[in-house]
Amino acid sequence: MKTPRQTMVTCYAATVLSWCLATLPAQAGAPVHGARAAGMNTAFTAVANDPSAILHNPAGITQLAGTRFYGGATLVLPSSSYRDPDGKTTDTRSQAFFPPHLFISRRLPSGYVSMGLGLYAPFGIGGRKWPDHGPTRYRSIESFIATVAINPTLAVKLASGWSLALGLDYMRALNQAENAVDQSALGAPDGRMEMEADGGGWGYNLGLLYRPGGAFSFGIAYRSGIKVDQKGNLKLKDIAPPLQGLFGGARYRTDVRTSVDFPALVDIGIAWRPASRWIIDVDAEWGGWSSFRKATLDLKDEVPAAGLVDSTVRQDWRDAWAYKTGVDYQVNARLSLRAGYAFLNTPVPEATLTPANPDADQHNLSLGLGWRDGPWAVDGFYNYGYFKKRRVDNAILTGDYRSGIHYLGLSLGWKH
Numbered sequence: 357m358k359t360p361r362q363t364m365v366t367c368y369a370a371t372v373l374s375w376c377l378a379t380l381p382a383q384a385g386a387p388v389h390g391a392r393a394a395g396m397n398t399a400f401t402a403v404a405n406d407p408s409a410i411l412h413n414p415a416g417i418t419q420l421a422g423t424r425f426y427g428g429a430t431l432v433l434p435s436s437s438y439r440d441p442d443g444k445t446t447d448t449r450s451q452a453f454f455p456p457h458l459f460i461s462r463r464l465p466s467g468y469v470s471m472g473l474g475l476y477a478p479f480g481i482g483g484r485k486w487p488d489h490g491p492t493r494y495r496s497i498e499s500f501i502a503t504v505a506i507n508p509t510l511a512v513k514l515a516s517g518w519s520l521a522l523g524l525d526y527m528r529a530l531n532q533a534e535n536a537v538d539q540s541a542l543g544a545p546d547g548r549m550e551m552e553a554d555g556g557g558w559g560y561n562l563g564l565l566y567r568p569g570g571a572f573s574f575g576i577a578y579r580s581g582i583k584v585d586q587k588g589n590l591k592l593k594d595i596a597p598p599l600q601g602l603f604g605g606a607r608y609r610t611d612v613r614t615s616v617d618f619p620a621l622v623d624i625g626i627a628w629r630p631a632s633r634w635i636i637d638v639d640a641e642w643g644g645w646s647s648f649r650k651a652t653l654d655l656k657d658e659v660p661a662a663g664l665v666d667s668t669v670r671q672d673w674r675d676a677w678a679y680k681t682g683v684d685y686q687v688n689a690r691l692s693l694r695a696g697y698a699f700l701n702t703p704v705p706e707a708t709l710t711p712a713n714p715d716a717d718q719h720n721l722s723l724g725l726g727w728r729d730g731p732w733a734v735d736g737f738y739n740y741g742y743f744k745k746r747r748v749d750n751a752i753l754t755g756d757y758r759s760g761i762h763y764l765g766l767s768l769g770w771k772h
Contacts, residue, residue, distance in 0.1 A: 386480045387722060388430040388455040391735035391767035395724015396682025397696025399637040401625030402575035403684070404565060406733075406769060407459035410474035410509050413577040413623065414521035415563035417461040417470045418513040420771075427458035428735075428767035432482055436714050436759040440491050449485040457767070467513070474507040478527060478579075479618060484712060492711035493536040493546070495753050499712035500532040503618075507561070521563035529584045529616060530554040533712065537592070544596035553588025553614055573627045581620040581647055588612050590655065602662045611656040617647040633686040641678040645703030648673035669708075676703040682722075694724035694737070707750050714757035716746035722763075733769035738762075 387394035390408030400409075404416020407426040432453040439445045455477040463470045483500035486492045504527070511521035531554070537547035559582035567573040592608040600606055625639040648671040658665045682696035698720040704713065724737035743759035 386432075387720075387737065387739045387763050388432065388480060388765065389457050389476050389478075390426065390459070391428060391430075391724060391737045391765045392694070392726055394430070394739060394763065394765055395694030395696065395722055395726070395735065395737040396637060396684060397680050397698045397720055397722040397739065399625065399639040399680035399682030399696055399698070401577055401623040401637070401639050402565070402573045402627035403625075403635055403637050404563075404575060407461040407472065408457065408474075408767075409563075410459050410461065410472040410507055410523070411457075411476055411478070413563045413565060413575045413625070414472060414509040414523050414561060415511050415519040415565035415575070415577075417472045417509065417521070418463070418468075418511045418519040418565070419567075420461050420470065421463055422772050423460075423462045424769065424771045425458075425460055426733075426767055426769040427456070428765060429454050429456040430763055430765035432480075433762040433764075434482060434484065434759070435761070436484055436711075436757060438486075438490075438492055438711060438714070438753075439756040439758075441754055444491070446487060446490040446492060449487070451483070451485055453481045453483075455481040470511045470513070472507075472509040472511065472523075474505070474509070476505060476507070477503050478505045478525075479503040479529070483532070484714075486711055488536070491755075492753065494538050495710050496533070496535050496712035498532070498534040500530075502530045504528050509561075509563075511563070517567045517569055519563075519565040519567075521561075523561040523563075525559040525561060525579070525582065526556060527559065527582050527584065527618070528554065528556040529586065529618070531586065531588075531616070539596040539599075542596040542598050544598075545594065547595055548593040550591045550593070551588065551612065553586035553612060555584050555586035555615075557582040557584040557618075559618075571629045573629075575623070575625045575627075577621075577623045579621045581644060582618045583615055584618060585615045586613070588614075599662055602659055608659070610658075613654040613656075614652060616651075619644040619647045635684040637680075637682050637684075639680040639682075641680070643676050643678070643703060645673040646675045648703075671708050672705055673703045673708075674705065676701040690728050692726040692728075694722075694726070696720075696722040696724075698722075702746075706748050708752070709746070709748050709750065709757075710752050711757075714743075714746060714748075714759055716743040716757065716759065718743050731771050733771075735767045735769070737765050739765075 393400035404413040409416030457476040461472040509523035559580040678700040680698040700718040704715040722739040741761040
């Protein structure tokens with residue numbers, strides 16, 4: 357039988373491993389990178405007809421004459437609930453996030469070469485907050501991720517309707533996680549662990565667009581994986597008195613290092629224009645999420661006697677596909693109406709799913725509209741993501757999860 361101190365060693369080790377599983381990105385297909393594309397549920401690879409093409413398919417900026425600006429933000433409202441095996445339900449706290457986007461494109465005087473620059477959140481800005489004293493607290497109280505990328509792009513219009521593009525990506529990512537530490541074996545109230553790390557990494561992207569001149573167009577976009585090496589710190593608070601001698605007091609802090617291998621992404625799309633006012637696009641997106649095979653956390657100052665040591669944990673995410681379709685109908689010279697649907701397969705296996713990221717297969721529905729007036733354009737959209745019920749029986753936390761997410765976005769465009 358384990359002594360109370362041995363039990364605490366296990367608890368602190370498990371808490372460190374919770375960090376490795378808590379700081380993973382949201383799905384890349386979130387509709388937060390431009391309201392026009394989001395109104396079509398990001399089925400936009402073969403359309404790519406505004407400056408947000410820099411993200412969706414950079415070859416599309418060859419379609420845009422002159423200089424164009426396109427920017428805005430999206431309100432993101434996530435929610436999750438957990439039901440334990442006894443039937444008790446716990447809900448996340450209300451949160452709101454506002455990932456912004458800004459895209460600039462310019463066609464050079466030759467008419468064949470275009471340049472672009474994008475600033476956006478490629479893997480979203482978001483997280484979850486669970487109650488401080490709920491059943492999820494030892495695995496997650498709060499998790500948060502913020503990504504931001506700057507993406508210069510060069511695109512060339514070739515003969516016979518072909519366009520090619522190459523871009524460079526620099527991305528920064530911030531991860532934060534907080535959870536409680538069970539110290540009941542020592543007759544003490546819960547402790548608290550907080551961790552934060554950030555860093556940057558480089559990648560590239562490619563785009564291909566083919567518009568032969570008829571009713572159809574085809575697009576392919578590739579974004580490389582990006583490895584982000586992160587530095588940060590780990591803090592412990594309210595350490596139980598019997599363990600304070602190991603940590604040098606009731607509080608402890610050490611520097612940490614980790615890395616996150618963000619996945620490569622491939623989008624393939626076909627667009628059909630059955631009439632002059634209609635565009636129908638169908639996309640398939642492959643995400644190389646198997647890059648999340650394991651996570652490693654290196655501590656500058658280990659405390660082996662308390663179980664606080666360098667840690668590696670298996671994640672074993674799998675590659676996943678998303679399927680999208682979107683419609684754009686131009687009512688008149690100024691007004692456009694849009695709608696879309698997407699199905700996203702979850703990359704997260706049951707064995708490593710946690711309250712910090714209770715992902716599941718997802719259905720997304722979107723509605724959007726656009727208004728044009730001279731050089732100005734305004735696009736808006738609403739999207740709801742419904743996550744299928746996820747029943748989990750693993751060593752982390754057994755139970756049922758339900759999640760949903762609302763998106764409401766606005767983009768403003770200008771051309772010269």
